[in-house]
Amino acid sequence: MNTESWDEMYRGRPQVFSGEPNGVLVAEAAGLAPGEALDVGCGEGADAMWLAHRGWRVTAVDVAETALRRGAAAAHGSDVAGRVAWTRADLSTAALPAGVFDLVSVQYFPLRHQPEHEALNRLLASVAPGGTLLVAGHDPGDEGVDYADYYRPDEIAGLLDGWTILVHESRPRTRPGPEGTHHTRDVVLRAVNSAGEPATAP
Template sequence: MTDDSTAGSPAPAAPSPLDGYAGDPAVRAEWDGIYAERRQLWSGRPNGALVAEVAGLTPGRVLDVGCGEGADAVWLARGGWDVTALEVSGVALERAAGHARDAGVTVRWVHATLTDAALPPASFDLVSAQYPALLRTPDAAAERALTAAVAVGGVLLLVHHAGMDTRQPDEGGFDPADYVWPSMVTAHLGDDWVVEVDEQRARVAPEGGAGAHHTDDLVLRARRLR
């Protein structure tokens, strides 16, 4: 073996966003399959509720939970935010990383489920979860992970499609009882939080992409006081 450290040696490759997946392999495989079925699953534009709610915030550190193909993460980075984006699907993360490169922005990618990501506690000025598929557990693990990531003075923004939580289980395997909904997160908040927005509103839906048929959002915005 020789020491190949000459000036002409190629630079080491940048780390892949797929390095070090943390979480249930079955969850990753399910979402990889969903993304692999289509060349582009989402519209490629930031979610309207995110754009509206972030308008008055000073850019800081943000965690994008379930970043998908990266539209929100790229938009936030362009707006001056220091972005960490988390996603279980490796297929989606590869697309997101490509969009970030094309946009010339830097995003820190985390390939993990929210509850397995080992995120630094109380370290994000904004935690944004736009239509996340967070699995419900008896110990409220997802709810605790969402709130634990928010810094003192920071904001948790959770947006979901209205009416999904009351749907009947379907033949495709969807059962609302399996997932975390905004009302569950609201119930988890203690007196060290203040709820700034908790409402149903008409959705500003981008054209194209999955989910475009939903007309109303549930929007929860809460600030951590201490």
């Protein structure tokens, strides 16, 4: 799907997602000390709001303007409105600041393969030394899951040179998958950038 397709999907429905934060994020990030977070493919903003309520300063990024407007509207007037920066960007091409995010959360984000891992390297490099990369994806064994063109959490784990992998496993979903899908399990990757500088894939 291109940028216009994502925006069209959101425009075609009054609400696409449940409004609840992703279960993997809640399970893996609840104990982290708040700092700067990047929410990759933030959608309508439930994850970003959950993080902000816990003291994080969040850069919430998506290609779909409609989704970002919904997130900003949900945050408007709340006590965390100033803690989330709603940012439209295509992360397959967009530049990211290096070494600034204490948490980079990648929840079911379709990051397309690139020959030199350009986009993935920008994501990895954005994680601060000592910061956390948290990736959740659908288990390839589930019906209808096709990662042919996209990075799987397993692939990303294999590219983390100089990182400490804390969690890398398949587990049952805590909530049902999106309507019309048959997702029953998640693959979860949680890793810490153990290098003394921003990291990249080899």
